[in-house]
Amino acid sequence: VGSSESLHASGSDWADSDSMAGFDGLDGLDGIIGGAVGQLDDEEYLQGFEDLTPFEVEYFVRDLKEFKLEEVGGSSWLTHHEKTEKLNWTAHNQAKEGYDEYVVDQFNTGEKIPTLIFDLMLIEVWKEKIWPLVKAKIAKFSSLRTYIPVYHEATAVNLLEICLYHRTSCEEAGDALVDLVDYCVRKLRHLLATPNDELVRQVTDAKEVADWDSVRALDEQFKECEFQVCMCVISILRFLTDHRVAIPLAVTTRLLETHDVLLLLVPLMEKAPWVRKNKINGRVEKFEEHKWQRVEQEDEGRLPKLHTQVWLTIYNLVMDAECRSRYELSSFRRENLLRLRRYINEVVVDQLPPLTNLHRTLEEMSISGQFTGAGQGANPAAATPFVVELVAEAREALLRTYDGRWQEIADLQLLEVLVKETPAELKRLGQMISIPKEFLEAEPLGDPPQAGEGGGLTSSNSRVAQSSWDAVGQLASVCSTASFFAAARWPDVPVDEVLLLSAPEQPTPVAGERLNLELRRTRCTLLSTLRGSTSAQHRAVSDAALLARRAGEEGVSFLMAFDAQALELDQSSARTLSFVSQKGANRSAEQLHQLLTKPGRESLLQMYSEDVAEFSVAVGRVVAGGEECLDISHVPGLFLSR
Numbered sequence: 001v002g003s004s005e006s007l008h009a010s011g012s013d014w015a016d017s018d019s020m021a022g023f024d025g026l027d028g029l030d031g032i033i034g035g036a037v038g039q040l041d042d043e044e045y046l047q048g049f050e051d052l053t054p055f056e057v058e059y060f061v062r063d064l065k066e067f068k069l070e071e072v073g074g075s076s077w078l079t080h081h082e083k084t085e086k087l088n089w090t091a092h093n094q095a096k097e098g099y100d101e102y103v104v105d106q107f108n109t110g111e112k113i114p115t116l117i118f119d120l121m122l123i124e125v126w127k128e129k130i131w132p133l134v135k136a137k138i139a140k141f142s143s144l145r146t147y148i149p150v151y152h153e154a155t156a157v158n159l160l161e162i163c164l165y166h167r168t169s170c171e172e173a174g175d176a177l178v179d180l181v182d183y184c185v186r187k188l189r190h191l192l193a194t195p196n197d198e199l200v201r202q203v204t205d206a207k208e209v210a211d212w213d214s215v216r217a218l219d220e221q222f223k224e225c226e227f228q229v230c231m232c233v234i235s236i237l238r239f240l241t242d243h244r245v246a247i248p249l250a251v252t253t254r255l256l257e258t259h260d261v262l263l264l265l266v267p268l269m270e271k272a273p274w275v276r277k278n279k280i281n282g283r284v285e286k287f288e289e290h291k292w293q294r295v296e297q298e299d300e301g302r303l304p305k306l307h308t309q310v311w312l313t314i315y316n317l318v319m320d321a322e323c324r325s326r327y328e329l330s331s332f333r334r335e336n337l338l339r340l341r342r343y344i345n346e347v348v349v350d351q352l353p354p355l356t357n358l359h360r361t362l363e364e365m366s367i368s369g370q371f372t373g374a375g376q377g378a379n380p381a382a383a384t385p386f387v388v389e390l391v392a393e394a395r396e397a398l399l400r401t402y403d404g405r406w407q408e409i410a411d412l413q414l415l416e417v418l419v420k421e422t423p424a425e426l427k428r429l430g431q432m433i434s435i436p437k438e439f440l441e442a443e444p445l446g447d448p449p450q451a452g453e454g455g456g457l458t459s460s461n462s463r464v465a466q467s468s469w470d471a472v473g474q475l476a477s478v479c480s481t482a483s484f485f486a487a488a489r490w491p492d493v494p495v496d497e498v499l500l501l502s503a504p505e506q507p508t509p510v511a512g513e514r515l516n517l518e519l520r521r522t523r524c525t526l527l528s529t530l531r532g533s534t535s536a537q538h539r540a541v542s543d544a545a546l547l548a549r550r551a552g553e554e555g556v557s558f559l560m561a562f563d564a565q566a567l568e569l570d571q572s573s574a575r576t577l578s579f580v581s582q583k584g585a586n587r588s589a590e591q592l593h594q595l596l597t598k599p600g601r602e603s604l605l606q607m608y609s610e611d612v613a614e615f616s617v618a619v620g621r622v623v624a625g626g627e628e629c630l631d632i633s634h635v636p637g638l639f640l641s642r
Contacts (some may be wrong), residue, residue, distance in 0.1 A: 117176045
């Protein structure tokens, strides 16, 4: 774009123009609103809550209903999501603490498990058919408005996971489990068809995130949430096989004959998408508790929980007499199962003793070519020319009802539902996610990187770098340039847009030379992508706090963060700055945008509207009356050599 001189080529007439005659010039950085986003008190913006009372649970569960596809994302649907989220939190806390699980009991008593399964099918169809048609137009809305419909699937499947742990819930679900089994199989196929490094992208460079447009950012969030849903599905399958005798026989047939889930589980265990190697520090990580966690050296031999779930699911199906009698053991199926033998060793058996029996069964199968005892004591169905099979009623009904109308539904939602929010709606979205108090007290991000990891920089380097970049950020020319850059696209600016200030590779400047800088646009919610251990729940909390905080500041302030080698870059590093003119006077985004759109300034508007702005500041000693410059003492702390 050019230097700071070219960006302010119109001179002081900008600050003295008629449109700003009512403002007095301010010196310095009066516009900085103290501190980083993450340093403010979340409880001021988030609704903390205790577990729901039995009366509230009864009311919430009784109020659950089946929505139409066109209602997804609307006001009543958002209220439904809020209630589902609170029920999910309460159910999990009751299970964790060993309390009376009256959330699960109420779902069973109210016969609402099928309604929850329908809700899951509805949001899956919406994501599959409507989301691709609307995402480009809603990408610039608030992150929560676009993320909640995607995140709702994770909430629903997580609640189903805690319910189906109980046999009574499996019994109450009845024939709706056919839909759920089909859903689980679709997720397993997604895990198998997608390479592990594409299931969840590891970002190692902040500039890579900064280069993403709003649609790409949504796609990455979509993929991350899809992965977490797939991990929940593994547990659900295990619980269904645990309670196989309590579920309809058609579900067993669906598992073994229609989908042959064993042909999916064995390759899935070999693929192990729940384990990865961190690209930044080279450490092995496993996906547990809905986030990536570092595997310590002494725990490397311990089976990940999801790996255990797959083993137990296979064990349940292979060792069940009814399943054996219904599973026709062809040569291909036999070879698939025999591949398991190589993974059963002393370390695994010590952690899962039942696998001793599974190993014995596999060895006997390799000799006899069939399951030992198959057909003996079991009751195989008599041969009949008639075939009766249950269909996935909920999904089939949705696809049949809206077939050929996907674009019509998408256009209707863009017109009536998925519209740009008012400040009041933004605040309501931010306050919609009610977080348990113990969650607010927890560390909002994952394990902090150890000193020296990734770039070999120590905490002292970070302190020096922070001081130096603070000095850069306090330069009036930097603040005004960032202000015009942020205001150039007003009012079509995402509420969570953040500007990244960085220094490109360059020789270290000396006194009298200039320091080259860059401003890039990104979304604040994407900064947590750099922290692989951040879970969807943590992201929802951070997004809600940010959205509630920004609801009353839109057009008055903007967010900026430093992208530097020695500094952490996440949501907590984004600072709130006031819009200021070239002379440092407080302005609004609308006022600065009006200045840029005046006749004769088309080239300036175009430069400021780009995704990247390049400019420079002088380096030297501060001289009274001279050009503002960065003190030479701060240059070493910028760590310009890469």
